[in-house]
Amino acid sequence: NAGVTQTPKFRVLKTGQSMTLLCAQDMNHEYMYWYRQDPGMGLRLIHYSVGEGTTAKGEVPDGYNVSRLKKQNFLLGLESAAPSQTSVYFCASSYRRTNEKLFFGSGTQLSVL
């Protein structure tokens, strides 16, 4: 099983450029999440989805948009990248139950110059 796959693994953007991060899971999970990880700040939830066609805001949603048109895919978009969005981005997925563990992708290192 591939589990959770994130693409790309690395990306460098210039301020104002846009990009989309793709997350794909092959475990038929209902829930999917986008996190960002910054030194000294831990993991912060950007957006999440509880099912196909649904999305919701997390702790730090500003500057990001998401879509979940298919159950297995969760896309994170940056419309106009800013240096403050330099971070490592993680996608995760899980089954619906609250005690379920999260399965994580290997992350995307994004630098915005």
Next chain:
Amino acid sequence: AQTVTQSQPEMSVQEAETVTLSCTYDTSESDYYLFWYKQPPSRQMILVIRQEAYKQQNATENRFSVNFQKAAKSFSLKISDSQLGDAAMYFCAYRGSQNAGNNRKLIWGLGTSLAVNP
């Protein structure tokens, strides 16, 4: 609001020795779930162990065990017979029991970086 605190930014242990990582949390809920995740240098987070608050028995997974003190709101992770592959960042996380709204989200600590010395 719930919070999770890991008071040890860095820890080190000798190979084959035992180490305990601390985690405390604050909540007004009586039912919830606690997790320890490991993030090795490869970056991919994996679950180490989880505990349901309604269970009095401490969870154990091979060399990993927890000391869950509900009254004290403490959830420490003990790693026995430490191995070089245990070197990683360890995150403690909390989730409420209600599967709606904010309780779908995990509340994360800032992590403890564990070094294992040969």
